[in-house]
Amino acid sequence: MCGLLEATLALELALGLALPLLPLEPGPRVVRKVASLLLRLSDPLLQLPLELFALALDLVLVHVTSSAGGFGGRVACARPLARFRNMPASGYPQTVATDTLGRPLRDLRISVTDRCNFRCVYCMPKEVFGRGYRFMDRKELLTFEELERLARAFADLGVEKIRITGGEPLLRRDLEHLIERLAAIDGLDLTLTTNGALLPQKAAPLAAAGLRRVTVSLDSLDDETFRAMNDVEFPADRVLEGIDAASAVGLPVKVNAVVKRGLNDGEIVPLAEHFRHTGHVLRFIEYMDVGATNGWRLDDVVSAAEILATVDAVFPLEPVEAAYRGEVARRYRYRDGAGEIGIIASVTQPFCGDCTRARISAEGRLYTCLFATRGHDLRALLRAGAPDREIGEAISAIWTRRADRYSEIRSERTTDLPRVEMSYIGG
Numbered sequence: 334m335c336g337l338l339e340a341t342l343a344l345e346l347a348l349g350l351a352l353p354l355l356p357l358e359p360g361p362r363v364v365r366k367v368a369s370l371l372l373r374l375s376d377p378l379l380q381l382p383l384e385l386f387a388l389a390l391d392l393v394l395v396h397v398t399s400s401a402g403g404f405g406g407r408v409a410c411a412r413p414l415a416r417f418r419n420m421p422a423s424g425y426p427q428t429v430a431t432d433t434l435g436r437p438l439r440d441l442r443i444s445v446t447d448r449c450n451f452r453c454v455y456c457m458p459k460e461v462f463g464r465g466y467r468f469m470d471r472k473e474l475l476t477f478e479e480l481e482r483l484a485r486a487f488a489d490l491g492v493e494k495i496r497i498t499g500g501e502p503l504l505r506r507d508l509e510h511l512i513e514r515l516a517a518i519d520g521l522d523l524t525l526t527t528n529g530a531l532l533p534q535k536a537a538p539l540a541a542a543g544l545r546r547v548t549v550s551l552d553s554l555d556d557e558t559f560r561a562m563n564d565v566e567f568p569a570d571r572v573l574e575g576i577d578a579a580s581a582v583g584l585p586v587k588v589n590a591v592v593k594r595g596l597n598d599g600e601i602v603p604l605a606e607h608f609r610h611t612g613h614v615l616r617f618i619e620y621m622d623v624g625a626t627n628g629w630r631l632d633d634v635v636s637a638a639e640i641l642a643t644v645d646a647v648f649p650l651e652p653v654e655a656a657y658r659g660e661v662a663r664r665y666r667y668r669d670g671a672g673e674i675g676i677i678a679s680v681t682q683p684f685c686g687d688c689t690r691a692r693i694s695a696e697g698r699l700y701t702c703l704f705a706t707r708g709h710d711l712r713a714l715l716r717a718g719a720p721d722r723e724i725g726e727a728i729s730a731i732w733t734r735r736a737d738r739y740s741e742i743r744s745e746r747t748t749d750l751p752r753v754e755m756s757y758i759g760g
Contacts (some may be wrong), residue, residue, distance in 0.1 A: 351518040376649035406720075428729075429491030432701075432735035439659060439689035441487045442496045443480060445508065447695050449501040451528050452564040453552075455591055459564050468681060475697045477507075478722045479715045481514040490732070492691075494522040496548075500695070503531040508543040516543025524548065526589070530567060532575025540582040547579045548572060548587040553600040554607055558637075562597060574615065574752065586613045587675075592635045593620045601643045603634075616662050616675035621703075637678035641665065642676060659689040685738035699728065 375552040422716070448468050452459040473729030475483070484495055495515060502508060502525055515523050524546040525539065539547075549550040551572050553559040558567040578585050590597075590604055601617065608615040617640045622635050644650060644665075652675060653664035662675030665680070709731050714724055 370578040382458070385471060419537040423464040430732045432732055434686070434736065436659075436687065436735070436739070437489070437689055438491050438732050440494045440496070440691070441492045442498050442690060442692045443484070444498050444500065444693065444695045445502050445511065446474065448501040448504050448530065449499055449528070450504060451501065451567065453550075453562055453591075454564060454596075455562075455593060464613050473696045474717070475693075475695065475712060477511040477514055479697065480511060480693075481713070482634055482713060482715065482721065482724065483520075483697075483728075484515050485518055485730055486721060487691070488518050488521060489725055490729055493520065494524065497523075497525040499526075501528055501530070503527050503535050508535070512539055512542040512544050522546075526550070527575075529572040530576035533571075535576045536575070536584060537582045540579075540584050544584065546585045546587070547666060548589055549579070549715045550589045550591075551576075551604075552590050552592075553597045554603050555597075555600060558597050558600060580613070586744055588613055588615045589618055589619055590615065590756040591618045594633045594635050600636050601640055602647050605644045605648055605674060609667060612672065614673055614675060615634070616677060619680045621679050631680075634680050637663065637676045638681070640676055650674070660688040680729070683738075688737075693730065699731055701732065701735040705737065 428512050432438075444467075449457055451457070452462060462678075484492075487495075497508070497515075499505075503513075511569070512525075515521065522545055523543060525544055526548040527550070529549040529551065531548070536547075547571065551559075551569065552562045554569055556569050558718065559572075560566050571642065576586055576588065588604075588608060590600070592598055594602065604615055604617075617637075619635065619637060619640075620625060636656040641650065648671070651670040653666050653667055655664065661679075664673055664678050666673040686703075690703075692703065694700065694708060694710070696710030697710065699711050700708045709726070709727075711727070718726075
Protein backbone atom coordinates (compact mmCIF):
# COMPACT_ATOMS: atom_id res chain seq x y z
CA MET A 334 0.00 0.00 0.00
CA CYS A 335 1.06 3.62 -0.34
CA GLY A 336 2.79 5.28 2.59
CA LEU A 337 1.73 8.56 4.18
CA LEU A 338 4.09 10.63 2.01
CA GLU A 339 2.79 9.07 -1.20
CA ALA A 340 -0.82 9.45 -0.10
CA THR A 341 -0.20 13.13 0.69
CA LEU A 342 1.31 13.63 -2.76
CA ALA A 343 -1.68 11.92 -4.31
CA LEU A 344 -4.04 14.24 -2.45
CA GLU A 345 -2.12 17.33 -3.59
CA LEU A 346 -2.15 16.11 -7.18
CA ALA A 347 -5.82 15.26 -6.99
CA LEU A 348 -6.94 18.61 -5.64
CA GLY A 349 -4.75 20.49 -8.09
CA LEU A 350 -6.14 18.55 -11.02
CA ALA A 351 -9.74 18.66 -9.86
CA LEU A 352 -10.09 22.43 -9.79
CA PRO A 353 -10.04 22.94 -13.61
CA LEU A 354 -12.73 20.29 -13.94
CA LEU A 355 -15.35 21.91 -11.75
CA PRO A 356 -16.98 23.93 -14.58
CA LEU A 357 -17.57 20.70 -16.51
CA GLU A 358 -20.98 19.10 -16.45
CA PRO A 359 -20.93 15.82 -14.47
CA GLY A 360 -20.83 12.83 -16.76
CA PRO A 361 -18.63 10.06 -18.13
CA ARG A 362 -16.41 12.51 -20.06
CA VAL A 363 -15.19 13.92 -16.74
CA VAL A 364 -13.74 10.52 -15.93
CA ARG A 365 -11.78 10.47 -19.16
CA LYS A 366 -10.67 14.08 -18.63
CA VAL A 367 -9.42 13.26 -15.13
CA ALA A 368 -7.41 10.30 -16.34
CA SER A 369 -5.97 12.37 -19.16
CA LEU A 370 -4.87 15.14 -16.82
CA LEU A 371 -3.21 12.67 -14.48
CA LEU A 372 -1.41 11.03 -17.37
CA ARG A 373 -0.09 14.34 -18.66
CA LEU A 374 2.01 15.01 -15.58
CA SER A 375 5.76 15.41 -16.01
CA ASP A 376 7.81 12.31 -16.75
CA PRO A 377 8.88 11.57 -13.15
CA LEU A 378 5.30 11.54 -11.97
CA LEU A 379 4.33 9.24 -14.81
CA GLN A 380 6.38 6.62 -12.99
CA LEU A 381 4.05 6.68 -9.99
CA PRO A 382 3.15 3.23 -8.63
CA LEU A 383 -0.17 1.93 -9.91
CA GLU A 384 -1.81 2.06 -6.50
CA LEU A 385 -0.81 5.74 -6.14
CA PHE A 386 -2.27 6.49 -9.57
CA ALA A 387 -5.47 4.77 -8.53
CA LEU A 388 -5.59 6.66 -5.23
CA ALA A 389 -5.06 10.01 -6.95
CA LEU A 390 -7.76 9.20 -9.49
CA ASP A 391 -10.15 8.21 -6.73
CA LEU A 392 -9.50 11.43 -4.85
CA VAL A 393 -10.02 13.58 -7.95
CA LEU A 394 -13.29 11.88 -8.79
CA VAL A 395 -14.61 12.17 -5.26
CA HIS A 396 -13.66 15.85 -5.14
CA VAL A 397 -15.15 16.61 -8.55
CA THR A 398 -18.36 14.69 -8.05
CA SER A 399 -18.97 16.05 -4.57
CA SER A 400 -18.39 19.62 -5.82
CA ALA A 401 -20.38 19.28 -9.03
CA GLY A 402 -23.26 17.29 -7.66
CA GLY A 403 -21.96 13.82 -8.43
CA PHE A 404 -23.00 11.40 -11.13
CA GLY A 405 -26.67 11.26 -10.25
CA GLY A 406 -25.75 11.66 -6.57
CA ARG A 407 -23.85 8.35 -6.47
CA VAL A 408 -20.18 9.06 -5.75
CA ALA A 409 -19.43 5.35 -5.51
CA CYS A 410 -20.14 4.83 -9.21
CA ALA A 411 -17.58 7.53 -10.06
CA ARG A 412 -14.70 5.14 -9.42
CA PRO A 413 -14.34 3.04 -12.57
CA LEU A 414 -10.67 2.31 -11.93
CA ALA A 415 -10.80 -1.08 -13.61
CA ARG A 416 -10.75 0.48 -17.10
CA PHE A 417 -7.45 2.22 -16.26
CA ARG A 418 -5.68 -0.71 -14.57
CA ASN A 419 -5.13 -2.60 -17.83
CA MET A 420 -2.97 -0.02 -19.52
CA PRO A 421 -1.02 -0.67 -22.73
CA ALA A 422 2.76 -0.28 -22.83
CA SER A 423 2.34 3.32 -24.04
CA GLY A 424 1.12 4.32 -20.58
CA TYR A 425 -2.20 5.73 -21.81
CA PRO A 426 -5.71 4.42 -21.23
CA GLN A 427 -7.04 2.10 -23.90
CA THR A 428 -9.77 4.61 -24.72
CA VAL A 429 -7.12 6.97 -26.14
CA ALA A 430 -5.76 6.25 -29.62
CA THR A 431 -1.94 6.00 -29.69
CA ASP A 432 0.36 5.70 -32.69
CA THR A 433 3.27 3.35 -33.38
CA LEU A 434 5.57 5.52 -31.24
CA GLY A 435 3.14 5.63 -28.31
CA ARG A 436 1.99 9.20 -28.97
CA PRO A 437 -1.65 9.82 -28.02
CA LEU A 438 -4.18 11.66 -30.14
CA ARG A 439 -4.81 14.81 -28.08
CA ASP A 440 -5.02 17.80 -30.42
CA LEU A 441 -6.96 18.40 -33.62
CA ARG A 442 -6.50 21.30 -36.02
CA ILE A 443 -9.41 21.90 -38.36
CA SER A 444 -8.96 24.02 -41.47
CA VAL A 445 -12.25 25.61 -42.50
CA THR A 446 -11.02 27.30 -45.68
CA ASP A 447 -7.99 27.31 -47.96
CA ARG A 448 -8.42 31.03 -48.69
CA CYS A 449 -6.61 33.91 -47.02
CA ASN A 450 -6.69 37.70 -47.28
CA PHE A 451 -2.90 37.87 -46.73
CA ARG A 452 -0.11 36.62 -48.99
CA CYS A 453 2.59 36.06 -46.39
CA VAL A 454 5.91 35.30 -48.04
CA TYR A 455 6.57 32.24 -45.85
CA CYS A 456 3.11 30.71 -46.32
CA MET A 457 1.14 31.85 -49.41
CA PRO A 458 3.56 33.72 -51.69
CA LYS A 459 1.74 35.88 -54.21
CA GLU A 460 3.76 34.44 -57.09
CA VAL A 461 2.02 31.09 -56.54
CA PHE A 462 -1.30 32.06 -54.94
CA GLY A 463 -2.12 34.86 -57.36
CA ARG A 464 -5.23 35.79 -59.35
CA GLY A 465 -5.18 32.60 -61.39
CA TYR A 466 -4.86 30.21 -58.47
CA ARG A 467 -7.80 27.82 -58.07
CA PHE A 468 -9.14 27.66 -54.54
CA MET A 469 -11.78 25.17 -53.42
CA ASP A 470 -15.41 25.58 -54.37
CA ARG A 471 -17.85 25.89 -51.48
CA LYS A 472 -19.33 22.45 -52.20
CA GLU A 473 -15.88 20.90 -51.70
CA LEU A 474 -15.60 22.24 -48.15
CA LEU A 475 -16.88 20.23 -45.22
CA THR A 476 -20.14 21.62 -43.88
CA PHE A 477 -20.44 22.66 -40.25
CA GLU A 478 -22.54 19.56 -39.61
CA GLU A 479 -19.80 17.35 -41.06
CA LEU A 480 -17.12 19.12 -39.05
CA GLU A 481 -19.10 18.62 -35.87
CA ARG A 482 -19.44 14.89 -36.56
CA LEU A 483 -15.70 14.58 -37.08
CA ALA A 484 -14.95 16.63 -33.97
CA ARG A 485 -17.13 14.36 -31.84
CA ALA A 486 -15.44 11.27 -33.32
CA PHE A 487 -12.01 12.68 -32.48
CA ALA A 488 -13.15 13.63 -28.96
CA ASP A 489 -14.23 10.03 -28.40
CA LEU A 490 -10.70 8.94 -29.33
CA GLY A 491 -9.07 11.23 -26.77
CA VAL A 492 -8.82 14.67 -28.41
CA GLU A 493 -8.99 17.43 -25.81
CA LYS A 494 -8.17 20.54 -27.83
CA ILE A 495 -9.46 21.72 -31.19
CA ARG A 496 -7.88 24.63 -33.01
CA ILE A 497 -9.75 26.24 -35.91
CA THR A 498 -7.42 27.32 -38.72
CA GLY A 499 -7.38 28.13 -42.42
CA GLY A 500 -6.17 29.72 -44.64
CA GLU A 501 -7.71 32.53 -42.69
CA PRO A 502 -10.61 30.97 -40.74
CA LEU A 503 -12.50 34.23 -40.23
CA LEU A 504 -13.15 34.33 -43.97
CA ARG A 505 -15.51 31.35 -43.54
CA ARG A 506 -19.03 32.74 -43.44
CA ASP A 507 -20.93 32.35 -40.16
CA LEU A 508 -17.95 30.73 -38.45
CA GLU A 509 -19.46 31.50 -35.04
CA HIS A 510 -22.15 28.89 -35.79
CA LEU A 511 -19.46 26.22 -36.06
CA ILE A 512 -17.86 27.47 -32.85
CA GLU A 513 -21.21 27.13 -31.09
CA ARG A 514 -21.56 23.54 -32.30
CA LEU A 515 -18.05 22.56 -31.20
CA ALA A 516 -18.31 24.38 -27.88
CA ALA A 517 -21.20 22.06 -26.99
CA ILE A 518 -18.83 19.06 -26.97
CA ASP A 519 -17.94 18.29 -23.35
CA GLY A 520 -14.39 18.81 -22.19
CA LEU A 521 -12.93 20.47 -25.28
CA ASP A 522 -10.51 23.39 -25.22
CA LEU A 523 -11.65 25.33 -28.29
CA THR A 524 -9.29 27.88 -29.82
CA LEU A 525 -8.61 29.61 -33.13
CA THR A 526 -5.63 30.99 -35.05
CA THR A 527 -6.10 34.12 -37.17
CA ASN A 528 -4.15 36.91 -38.84
CA GLY A 529 -6.33 39.31 -36.84
CA ALA A 530 -7.57 41.39 -39.76
CA LEU A 531 -11.24 40.61 -39.10
CA LEU A 532 -11.06 40.26 -35.32
CA PRO A 533 -12.45 43.73 -34.53
CA GLN A 534 -15.79 42.61 -36.04
CA LYS A 535 -15.62 38.93 -35.13
CA ALA A 536 -14.21 38.77 -31.59
CA ALA A 537 -17.49 39.40 -29.75
CA PRO A 538 -19.66 36.87 -31.65
CA LEU A 539 -16.89 34.25 -31.43
CA ALA A 540 -16.58 34.68 -27.68
CA ALA A 541 -20.35 34.57 -27.26
CA ALA A 542 -20.45 31.33 -29.26
CA GLY A 543 -18.02 29.64 -26.87
CA LEU A 544 -14.50 30.21 -28.21
CA ARG A 545 -12.02 29.84 -25.33
CA ARG A 546 -8.85 31.47 -26.66
CA VAL A 547 -7.37 33.04 -29.78
CA THR A 548 -3.90 33.08 -31.34
CA VAL A 549 -3.02 36.03 -33.58
CA SER A 550 -0.18 36.08 -36.11
CA LEU A 551 1.89 39.27 -36.03
CA ASP A 552 5.42 39.10 -37.42
CA SER A 553 6.44 42.71 -36.95
CA LEU A 554 5.37 45.97 -35.35
CA ASP A 555 7.26 47.97 -37.95
CA ASP A 556 4.65 48.82 -40.54
CA GLU A 557 6.96 48.68 -43.56
CA THR A 558 8.29 45.26 -42.53
CA PHE A 559 4.84 43.91 -41.72
CA ARG A 560 3.39 45.09 -45.03
CA ALA A 561 6.30 43.45 -46.86
CA MET A 562 5.68 40.17 -45.04
CA ASN A 563 1.91 40.02 -45.58
CA ASP A 564 2.38 41.38 -49.11
CA VAL A 565 -1.09 42.95 -49.28
CA GLU A 566 -0.21 46.30 -47.66
CA PHE A 567 -2.12 45.50 -44.47
CA PRO A 568 -1.01 47.73 -41.55
CA ALA A 569 0.25 46.31 -38.25
CA ASP A 570 -1.92 48.71 -36.24
CA ARG A 571 -5.08 47.01 -37.48
CA VAL A 572 -3.87 43.64 -36.23
CA LEU A 573 -3.20 45.28 -32.85
CA GLU A 574 -6.80 46.53 -32.93
CA GLY A 575 -7.93 42.93 -33.40
CA ILE A 576 -5.86 41.80 -30.41
CA ASP A 577 -7.40 44.56 -28.31
CA ALA A 578 -10.89 43.56 -29.47
CA ALA A 579 -10.33 39.94 -28.47
CA SER A 580 -8.96 40.95 -25.08
CA ALA A 581 -11.88 43.31 -24.51
CA VAL A 582 -14.40 40.46 -24.78
CA GLY A 583 -12.41 38.24 -22.41
CA LEU A 584 -10.54 36.03 -24.88
CA PRO A 585 -7.00 35.17 -23.73
CA VAL A 586 -4.57 36.02 -26.55
CA LYS A 587 -1.35 34.45 -27.76
CA VAL A 588 0.67 36.21 -30.44
CA ASN A 589 2.73 34.22 -32.96
CA ALA A 590 5.69 35.71 -34.83
CA VAL A 591 7.54 33.76 -37.50
CA VAL A 592 11.16 34.97 -37.60
CA LYS A 593 13.02 34.97 -40.92
CA ARG A 594 16.63 36.09 -41.12
CA GLY A 595 17.14 39.31 -43.00
CA LEU A 596 13.44 40.13 -43.02
CA ASN A 597 12.14 40.61 -39.47
CA ASP A 598 14.89 39.32 -37.16
CA GLY A 599 15.38 42.91 -36.03
CA GLU A 600 11.85 42.86 -34.61
CA ILE A 601 12.48 40.28 -31.87
CA VAL A 602 13.18 42.76 -29.07
CA PRO A 603 10.53 45.35 -30.13
CA LEU A 604 7.88 42.62 -30.16
CA ALA A 605 8.99 41.36 -26.75
CA GLU A 606 8.96 44.86 -25.33
CA HIS A 607 5.50 45.65 -26.73
CA PHE A 608 3.80 42.60 -25.22
CA ARG A 609 5.46 42.73 -21.80
CA HIS A 610 2.95 43.59 -19.05
CA THR A 611 -0.01 42.99 -21.40
CA GLY A 612 -0.94 39.48 -20.25
CA HIS A 613 -0.58 38.26 -23.84
CA VAL A 614 1.91 35.46 -24.47
CA LEU A 615 4.26 36.17 -27.37
CA ARG A 616 5.61 33.10 -29.17
CA PHE A 617 8.47 33.22 -31.66
CA ILE A 618 8.47 30.52 -34.37
CA GLU A 619 11.45 29.32 -36.34
CA TYR A 620 10.95 29.71 -40.09
CA MET A 621 9.93 26.23 -41.29
CA ASP A 622 10.22 24.28 -44.52
CA VAL A 623 6.48 23.69 -44.83
CA GLY A 624 5.14 23.10 -48.33
CA ALA A 625 7.13 23.65 -51.50
CA THR A 626 6.40 27.27 -52.45
CA ASN A 627 8.11 29.47 -49.84
CA GLY A 628 11.70 29.03 -51.07
CA TRP A 629 12.88 27.84 -47.65
CA ARG A 630 16.60 27.71 -46.92
CA LEU A 631 18.25 26.70 -43.66
CA ASP A 632 20.31 29.91 -43.78
CA ASP A 633 17.07 31.89 -43.34
CA VAL A 634 16.30 30.23 -39.98
CA VAL A 635 16.92 32.25 -36.84
CA SER A 636 17.39 29.51 -34.27
CA ALA A 637 15.56 29.25 -30.98
CA ALA A 638 18.88 29.64 -29.16
CA GLU A 639 19.56 32.90 -30.99
CA ILE A 640 16.05 34.21 -30.33
CA LEU A 641 16.34 33.34 -26.64
CA ALA A 642 19.73 35.01 -26.31
CA THR A 643 18.48 38.13 -28.09
CA VAL A 644 15.54 38.61 -25.73
CA ASP A 645 17.44 37.53 -22.61
CA ALA A 646 20.17 40.13 -23.25
CA VAL A 647 17.60 42.92 -22.90
CA PHE A 648 14.90 41.37 -20.72
CA PRO A 649 16.39 38.58 -18.56
CA LEU A 650 14.45 35.31 -18.76
CA GLU A 651 14.17 32.06 -16.85
CA PRO A 652 12.73 28.76 -18.09
CA VAL A 653 9.22 27.61 -17.17
CA GLU A 654 8.10 23.99 -16.99
CA ALA A 655 5.86 22.82 -19.80
CA ALA A 656 2.17 23.00 -18.91
CA TYR A 657 1.53 19.55 -20.40
CA ARG A 658 3.25 16.81 -22.34
CA GLY A 659 3.44 17.72 -26.02
CA GLU A 660 3.40 21.49 -25.55
CA VAL A 661 5.08 22.82 -28.69
CA ALA A 662 6.51 26.05 -27.29
CA ARG A 663 9.37 26.12 -24.82
CA ARG A 664 8.30 28.63 -22.20
CA TYR A 665 10.30 31.38 -20.51
CA ARG A 666 9.19 34.08 -18.08
CA TYR A 667 10.66 37.51 -17.51
CA ARG A 668 12.58 37.61 -14.26
CA ASP A 669 10.93 40.94 -13.40
CA GLY A 670 7.44 39.39 -13.58
CA ALA A 671 6.40 41.14 -16.80
CA GLY A 672 4.94 37.99 -18.35
CA GLU A 673 6.28 35.17 -20.49
CA ILE A 674 7.28 34.22 -24.02
CA GLY A 675 7.42 30.94 -25.90
CA ILE A 676 9.73 29.70 -28.64
CA ILE A 677 8.66 27.05 -31.16
CA ALA A 678 11.76 25.38 -32.56
CA SER A 679 10.57 22.81 -35.07
CA VAL A 680 13.81 23.07 -37.07
CA THR A 681 16.61 23.16 -34.47
CA GLN A 682 14.89 21.42 -31.54
CA PRO A 683 12.30 19.03 -33.04
CA PHE A 684 9.49 17.82 -30.79
CA CYS A 685 8.20 14.94 -32.90
CA GLY A 686 8.55 12.54 -29.99
CA ASP A 687 5.73 14.29 -28.13
CA CYS A 688 3.60 15.39 -31.10
CA THR A 689 -0.07 14.67 -30.40
CA ARG A 690 -1.62 16.66 -33.26
CA ALA A 691 -3.80 15.63 -36.19
CA ARG A 692 -4.96 17.99 -38.91
CA ILE A 693 -8.03 18.06 -41.14
CA SER A 694 -7.96 20.04 -44.38
CA ALA A 695 -10.89 22.16 -45.45
CA GLU A 696 -12.23 19.43 -47.73
CA GLY A 697 -11.88 16.69 -45.13
CA ARG A 698 -8.51 15.03 -45.57
CA LEU A 699 -6.80 13.84 -42.39
CA TYR A 700 -3.07 14.57 -42.07
CA THR A 701 -1.00 13.09 -39.27
CA CYS A 702 1.94 15.49 -39.67
CA LEU A 703 2.43 19.11 -40.72
CA PHE A 704 5.00 17.80 -43.22
CA ALA A 705 2.85 14.90 -44.46
CA THR A 706 3.05 13.87 -48.10
CA ARG A 707 -0.58 12.77 -48.35
CA GLY A 708 -3.87 12.87 -46.49
CA HIS A 709 -6.69 10.41 -45.83
CA ASP A 710 -10.13 11.18 -47.24
CA LEU A 711 -12.74 11.41 -44.48
CA ARG A 712 -15.22 13.41 -46.55
CA ALA A 713 -15.94 10.38 -48.70
CA LEU A 714 -16.98 8.43 -45.61
CA LEU A 715 -19.16 11.25 -44.34
CA ARG A 716 -20.95 11.76 -47.65
CA ALA A 717 -21.40 8.04 -48.23
CA GLY A 718 -23.53 7.91 -45.08
CA ALA A 719 -21.05 6.03 -42.88
CA PRO A 720 -22.23 5.73 -39.25
CA ASP A 721 -20.31 7.43 -36.46
CA ARG A 722 -18.75 4.15 -35.33
CA GLU A 723 -17.27 3.48 -38.78
CA ILE A 724 -15.85 7.00 -38.96
CA GLY A 725 -14.27 6.63 -35.53
CA GLU A 726 -12.75 3.29 -36.48
CA ALA A 727 -11.30 4.76 -39.66
CA ILE A 728 -9.69 7.62 -37.75
CA SER A 729 -8.33 5.26 -35.11
CA ALA A 730 -6.87 2.96 -37.78
CA ILE A 731 -5.06 5.87 -39.43
CA TRP A 732 -3.66 7.20 -36.15
CA THR A 733 -2.53 3.85 -34.80
CA ARG A 734 -0.46 3.32 -37.98
CA ARG A 735 1.14 6.76 -37.66
CA ALA A 736 4.96 6.85 -37.58
CA ASP A 737 5.65 10.46 -38.71
CA ARG A 738 8.72 12.25 -37.37
CA TYR A 739 9.79 14.48 -40.25
CA SER A 740 11.51 17.18 -38.19
CA GLU A 741 13.67 14.65 -36.39
CA ILE A 742 14.93 13.12 -39.64
CA ARG A 743 15.04 16.38 -41.66
CA SER A 744 17.97 15.93 -44.04
CA GLU A 745 18.86 15.75 -47.72
CA ARG A 746 16.70 12.66 -48.10
CA THR A 747 13.59 14.64 -47.11
CA THR A 748 14.33 17.64 -49.34
CA ASP A 749 12.54 16.37 -52.43
CA LEU A 750 9.55 14.81 -50.70
CA PRO A 751 6.18 16.30 -51.76
CA ARG A 752 4.66 18.29 -48.88
CA VAL A 753 1.28 19.84 -48.32
CA GLU A 754 1.16 23.65 -48.12
CA MET A 755 0.75 25.24 -44.68
CA SER A 756 -2.19 27.34 -45.92
CA TYR A 757 -3.99 24.11 -46.81
CA ILE A 758 -3.89 22.50 -43.36
CA GLY A 759 -3.41 25.54 -41.15
CA GLY A 760 0.08 25.13 -39.74
